[in-house]
């Protein structure tokens with residue numbers, strides 16, 4: 001076996017040791033509420049700073065909290081099962097697999113066999129800009145709290161900026177790694193795959209593959225399950241002074257009305273005021289100054305949802321049928337490609353009420369009628385930690401849905 005394997009193992013251990021915030025003993029429970037009261041109770045727990053809801057039903061609970069939490073469930077009569085027994089062990093195991101994974105040999109600075117770091121994403125965009133100077137422009141949407149440029153790529157085959165625009169972003173939530181991978185795949189397909197030429201013939205695409213680069217890098221190096229931005233707010237636990245803000249509660253449209261927290265320690269902290277975060281303010285400035293945007297797609301994970309506004313109220317927008325029809329066509333296309341079916345509907349009605357999301361602001365204030373939040377699939381027991389081996393299949397399965405959206409705008 002020579003010296004390669006021992007070297008790899010040493011590298012693995014070093015990487016594991018670098019992840020200093022340990023989730024040893026943290027468990028994830030899947031709750032199974034049945035009655036309205038039980039659903040209400042679970043919903044009420046979602047903003048408890050000691051709990052981290054990975055989805056509507058899956059909640060990560062610290063070792064100290066497990067006993068009282070299970071007592072509470074018992075009292076409420078809510079059934080549950082253990083989804084992850086030790087979160088840290090699952091994370092370490094996947095990290096190990098990523099390190100052992102072989103490169104995909106594409107010869108380009110991007111890969112779909114592993115999750116790319118911020119620098120790799122930037123390098124890929126730069127490479128596209130120099131290989132395809134007539135259709136690609138790379139720049140930045142703005143600057144994050146920690147001073148990173150937020151990457152922006154514009155794909156246009158002509159028209160002097162007068163064509164309809166599809167605006168795509170991903171990675172507003174740091175730990176949802178499959179989302180930036182999806183955005184990168186869309187970029188690759190549009191720019192490098194000639195069979196998608198019809199999608200860029202008379203439509204421009206403006207794509208922000210990593211809206212929250214600070215949080216993403218932090219989730220790569222220190223704390224896998226980081227969700228928020230990395231701005232400095234009030235200290236709440238340990239030595240970490242940057243508690244950050246849930247950027248998808250920070251848009252100033254019905255801000256803080258529902259489904260958001262005013263506690264800096266909560267995973268759904270809406271921030272001290274609307275648009276307090278440079279990342280959300282940059283998106284606001286860009287989208288409000290670009291009148292040609294006809295479609296907005298924002299990628300998250302996990303849970304297989306195609307959501308449209310509103311997130312702040314259960315009332316449907318007057319044009320909900322158009323939103324619903326298009327989402328169902330997109331869903332059918334990815335089902336035909338082998339994906340499992342997504343739940344389609346308004347985010348309040350099919351997921352939960354949460355104000356201050358980007359989708360609501362884009363529709364309600366910027367006036368982009370077609371606005372969607374897409375929750376890509378999670379991976380088995382990993383949730384956010386969809387194994388790297390599943391990236392390629394996941395993004396290529398959803399691609400036909402993106403194609404349906406693109407064709408719709410091209411035909412307008």
Ligand code: ARG
Pocket residue numbers: 248300307310311312347351352353354355356357358359360373
């Ligand atoms: N999981 C997403 C979140 O919690 C869903 C957002 C849906 N949109 C909304 N405006 N609530 O941010």
Ligand code: ZN
Pocket residue numbers: 173176300301
């Ligand atoms: Zn999210």
